[in-house]
Amino acid sequence: MKTDFSIPRRQNLRGILVVFLMDLVKSLRQNIYVFLPLLSSNVRENHLGKVFIVLAVLLLLQMLYSYKSYLNFKFHVQNQRFLLKQGVFSFKDTDIPFDRIQNININQNLIQQMLNVVGVEIETAGQSTAEIKIKALSREVAMELKEELLKNETSIRSENREIIENSGNLENDLEDHLQSEADHKTQHNNLASKPSLLFNLNIWELLKVGISSNYLKGFGLVIFFISTIFQYLEEFFASFYKVDFENTYLTQLYQTFTFLVGFIIFLLIATFIVTVGRTVIKYYGLQVTKKDNDYEVEYGLLKRVNQIIKKNKAQVFEIEENPLKNLFQIKNVFISQASSQELRDKKKIGVIGISDANLNILFTSLFDLNYPQQFVNFKSSMRLMFRLSFAYVLLSSLIATALFFLQGWLFSLVILLMLFSVFGFIVYKTVRKSHIGVNENLIEVQSGSIHTNKKYIAVHKVQSISIQRNFFQQKNQHADLIIYTASGKERINYLKLEEVLLLVNYLNFKVEESELGWI
Template sequence: MVQIDFSTPRLQSFNGIFLIFFTDIAKRVKQNIYILAIPFLQKNLFNNYGTYIYIGLALLVILQFVFSYLSYKKFKFSIQEDAFHLDSGVIKLSHIEIPFERIQNINLQQNVLQQLLNVVGFDIETAGEGTAEIKIKALDKEFANALKAKLIEEKNKVQGAELNLDEDKTSEITEQTPSKEDTLLFQLDFKTLIKVGISSNLFKGVGLLLAFLAYLYNFIMDFLTTIFDLNLEEDFKNRIPETLSFISLVIIVVFIAGFLITVLTTVLKYYNLKIFKNQQNYEVVYGLFKRENKVIKKTKTQIFEIRTNPVKELFKIRSVFVSQASSKQLTEKQKIGLVGLSKENLGILFHSLFHLELSDLNYELSRSQPRLFFRYFYKNLAIVIGLSAAAYFVYFNWVSIVGLIIILLGLSWIAFLRVKKSSIGFNSDLISIRKGSIDTKFKIIEIHKLQSVRLSRNIFQQYNGHADLNLETASGTVTIEYLKVKEAVELLNYFIYKVESTDKGWI
């Protein structure tokens, strides 16, 4: 393998010019979508000013390409003796240094545009950061792998020097560099991937579809009203209520389309998911149009979340979402998802991260009290009242009343399931928090990784003897609602005692 001199400042791959340009263009269009739509809403604007509009757009594209090219030329990185160095910026120049010991994860990824340009993205995450501190958009894959290996090597050298390790420990650290091929632990086949899509959250796909339809409806209404001076809303009010079959058909179509969207998005996101074992770490690779490459570290893992539902139970699969140390509450997108795991695969992964057998765990349980139902019920009632007010001003008859009652009953049923499933279990090493309604989520946290534990009580809880228990980790806060105050205090004291009496670190 050809040795690469990383001490010389380097540019991204030449194809990075086009990647930066297209990315910036997409960002500008997204930021100014309403301004760009104005010419299409004006009847004679293109006839009167079409030439100027085209010239203006062409100039903006040219200026954007020049800016993207300068951004490419100014973006330089290198590895020096002390740290990873990065210079960037066109108008405002910046210089970033990342000491090797602060590097936590190095992730490679490819979206569809990067695949077309035959480049990969290179992200460096540092200690305490929720997102990558360094993002390099376009590197040749071979060069990116070499850069990753070099950074891991430098990090291990620094760790070895700081700990003043003996020869045996030093050789152990050296072996953690990716000199050996990773062991393939799990690969998601297409049949199981379809099962994952079928058992995924249907309402996510329905929500995406409804959001798109709402945007499309508003755009079409504004367009037709502006151009043709039509009032279609009044016509819809007079025609749609004439038949319930039309409403039923719309609902069925929305749910079928939402189901298909859910399956499709799941397949595209987790296509060809693979899990590699490398010493104490796991490397996760997945995605069709956007290839993600992420590393799960035992030391950085804060919350191990197991998700299931009746359909997953039928298919005998589980999904796991890992939250790693961050400077802020992680979003759903920032969690590392491992889907389609069998019971055996789940047990192997859990044992490797926690050195415990998942099937042998026993917990002392404390459950949320039934009064929690009223908290959810009042929130749902506020939603229904808001929908009722909207229906009153738009169109109010027996159909809307029945619909509102069905919505309230459905939300109340979901609230009942949430209360029934809400509980916290603990043993000498772990905390298990159970939540969910139709889906069930088990969040597992090592007690020594808690950063703080506190109680919160609103005015009603102070009166009726209940409290919420808040557990703060380096990836966010988990709350167990409406415990008996005596149980909550006992749990708080126990967790604080365990954290203060351990010699283990949270990262």
Template sequence: MVQNDHDFSIPTRQPSVAIGIILIKFVRMTVRAIWPLLLSFFIGRRAGSTFEDVVGYLVLGFAAFNLIGSILTYFRFYYYIKDNAIVLDKGVLKKTRTNIPFERIQTINFSQNLLHRLFNVVSVEIDSAGANKSEISIDALSKEEAIALREYIMAEKEQIINEIGTEEEKEISADKSPSELLLHLTPFDLLKVGVSQNHLRSMGIIFAFVFTTINELTNDIGDFLSDQFTQFESYAVHNTLFAFLFSAVLVIIISFLFSLGNSVLKYYDLKLWMGKNGLKLVRGLLNREEVTINKNKVQMVSWSTNPIRKFFKMYTLQIAQASSTEVNAQKSKINVPGSYKKQISRVINMVFPSEYLGTEVKHSISSAVKQRIVLFYGILPSLVSLSLWFLIEEAAFYFLLILPLSVFLGRAYYKKRSYEINEELIRSNSGIVGTENVLTQIHKIQAVKVKQSWYQRRKQLATIELYTAAGEMSIPFITLNEALQLENFILYRIETDKREWM
């Protein structure tokens, strides 16, 4: 038995600060779900609307009911250790008990928001093998107790593996080499990450928020916009052009600042440590996260770049861990921006067998994909725009610019879309403006699907989709014969490989 100053065998509640953390989490979830109703409620009260009053009171009553339930949940929440397993008892009306044996525990992760950091507590998530979510989540533990709990569980797990584990598990458990700091985002690196973010997505988020808010505040957004633009009718053409350019520059600046601020909040002081057993990631300004990545649980590794990030010679490294649900698969993907090629190579060599890396045979997709892109994204939209001549007149000719654009997009997509494969690994390459590469081991693939659209059937082409516990990989527009051969090869490798997929 591992010695520890804390007695984890006694059922223990969380510290009292957990009440405030639970309430804040509840309020955040409630506001996120019903803020349009709350806004309608306040507007309705000023307008004297009885309906909005009723809706508002129902919402507040529902919130109060759940608020009381959240407080009661705190008093019925206990955790303890029994028979080499961590046990969680919780529930008000329906009591549940979750029991996870130490040998099934994969990672123990910590996170902190501002309130956590103010009271020096952390949120603890314990993830087990094959879980569709973190099976045990503790909202608040003192940092000292959380670290002691993690060390105790991992030490006991190591002792159990040394007694009953396989030789491979014993070898990994016996590794005591210190973690190496692989990546640390400096303020200058963080600035480059912010500059090279997707600012179009930031524009979309800003516009969506503005238009949604305006739509809640006014009955007809069309009339609102019409009233605003009518104010500029008396200006000369050059003044209108100046206003348009000024607005465009303002939107770009706001989007840039939004992207930069989001990068700072999410990736501030990002550090990535690497050991023989896996990786540890720490990041965040207001919400500080500490995530442990077990290399056996990694399903896919991808790295991507865009023109600005390529200028900085930087990539976004994404590590996808095993998850049994599509929603949780998105949460299990860990992004590490500001990575350089050397650091990506170190991670890939740690996760995948190094003797197979670089031996993949490259295959191109069918050139018919260029024709499809030109047809569906160039010719058909152009014909539709010309057919609307009687509505938009000369403006219809501007839509013809879509045609040469679709030719460019088709060529760029075809040039970058390919796949590489050997006996052990399969890699997908894609992109139009930027590039993205995804790498996985064949024996970790759980399902294979070959499908055809009506266009592909006419051309004797197909798309093959490969499903892992962390998401899917798609290889489009290869010949049907090639897709069937690839499917048979992958299924054969899966059936004959006796290794565990995680």
């Protein structure tokens, strides 16, 4: 039976427990410092009973607050608008027209999975405070609400007004148009295609994505972990490789070399496990479903996420590849949709492990163009190497200095040379890959070093363009080009000034010439 959203309704009854547990976790994160007194033996010996009483009272107050929050949370749909009333001590009424809704995500964290409910997030084109989070609905009701909210009748209402304004006989034309509209809806419902599974990732394909992923994040997590237990690792490797850290490295050159090799191997293995594990957990069970011109993406093990890609909302189409992905014949795609603020990476919709055939289907659906496209390219100047190198040299020097005081000059020198070599290669590859390409319909922005990121923006989606020049760029006739869309900005560094001016004039002309809207 289809849910009637015109009647104000609360969340699922299990939402009482969901709201309580999620509020409790949030409160613990924000107020973890209240448990610091328990570290004191005096508090534990003399005041433990009082502490438990205070915690019990706070827990009871949290339960009452969460229950009241659940009771006062009511939503419904009326006249193509989503209406919500919520609050405990003060009430807030939210009214969102359907045409302001950018995206609707269905998520399911561990708490929601245990209680067999899902959460719904409604993203809008207005202020960030207009975002709605419904914490507990059954999956069936959530999907029906999503379908209801994504109905966009703006074009039909505009068509109504135009016909009425141009009509000589208001009543007859209105009646005829309403009948035509009803027939159109019936025909549309009959012809609408059923959802079809485009592709999904099995565990082996997911492992290939993990193996070919960006290891920098995994390496960072491993380094952070190792830094906290460095003393224990030092004792372990010292006993294993018989290295006396109190002695000089020159008198134990062989042992020092074996220690470095062993430590590097340990880092590589740990980074591999962490990176692959993060990928598998985040994107477990990924599947992409196509319905008409929209795509539904669902994935996640600990947190199940359901997102929709709409053609008119998509702003940036990003393709990520690297040598390993090319070997496995897969690519990662990330879609940035219109947002009320700068879009962060974790808010992008990811379709990972996609084949070239499915990539072409998705690209064609969003741009009405085949992939790949031909572009006129403008490359970043090699002068960009000086800007990038400064930060890497500073970082390498700081690391080497810290290692000098901790492990001596030989170890710090070896690490410094290794860092210079790695960072020098990264800087060179970064500059070589950095460019912007344009054609009649699209903009291509390429970046990366080992990985290659290609971002595609429809020309009519450009909202504004700016040029930035520092002191050195003014002297050597170069500039940075920044392109703004409804999902954020894309920056191309150190282009020749004459090329930047040519690009700006061309893109401004194409945007003004286009009759298409950015959304």
